[in-house]
Amino acid sequence: MRHRSVADLMTPNAVVVQPGTPLREITRLLDEYGITAVPVIDEDERPVGVVSEADLLRRQTGKLGPSTAEAIMTRPAVVACPEWSAVRAARTMEEKKIKRLPVVDESGRLIGVISRRDLVELFLRRDRAIQEEILEDVLMRTLGVAPSAVTVDVSDGTVVLSGTLERKSLVPIAVRLCDSVDGVVEVVDRLTFAQDDSATQQTVTEPARGARYLPSEGERA
Known part of the structure; x- marks a missing residue:
């Protein structure tokens, strides 16, 4: 997009x-x-x-x-x-x-x-439109995150993310992608993670918008 x-x-x-x-x-x-x-x-x-x-x-x-x-x-x-x-x-x-x-x-x-x-x-975009784009485009389509895993609240352009992602390295990626959505003024990060992969993963590559993140075999298990 x-x-x-x-x-x-x-x-x-x-x-x-x-x-x-x-x-x-x-x-x-x-x-x-x-x-x-x-x-x-x-x-x-x-x-x-x-x-x-x-x-x-x-x-x-x-x-x-x-x-x-x-x-x-x-x-x-x-x-x-x-x-x-x-x-x-x-x-x-x-x-x-x-x-x-x-x-x-x-x-x-x-x-x-x-x-x-x-x-x-x-x-002046309605907060609902911003919320839908983050849920459908950023979280589901780009990162492959289940809708039930993360809650997205939007008020006057301020986005609050809460919930749990599979890996720690996905948290900053999710925040950056949400921050790039038109109409977003600020992103408040309240996300947690199930697995701390910071010790094993030196470089995190951010997926392009429209490209889906595919979890590893261990994450799919």
Whole structure:
């Protein structure tokens, strides 16, 4: 199953300004396009900062100074990559307390912007839909875990896993796969295990989504 990335959700034709753009013009752009912030790009189209409504308000209530984007922008710009998952973008916004992320390519050039508004659809997924995907796709189909072995509770995107897996090495795999499901904000691990295989298994290979984990002969016995 393919999960939506920043590239799928971003607005490609981003509204931008240059360091020398006057504040009056920035205010007009925010109002015209109904946005709360705008990236500031240099001559190579690389983001050097962001001017937000909060930056404009601070300038109005503070001491007067140069009335350009460069004078008041927040720098450096916190950016996202197009291959990021929607969950990673949302977590970055939350950690940095920002509402929009410029998206850059491998050379650092701006290719779009992703905002909280772009992520709303994903994070409004009903908890029931997330629970069903984890039970059917992650646990049953991918890991081959019986539905009765693990309980999955979901509330506002927070997933709580409880129950018993056959082997200790499967616990972190299950947690990582659940964390990758669209709409999941956090995974709380309350899993236990029947067999501690950490002493005999040096490397654990995580199965690809859609590929089923096959238990060993000892586990099937």
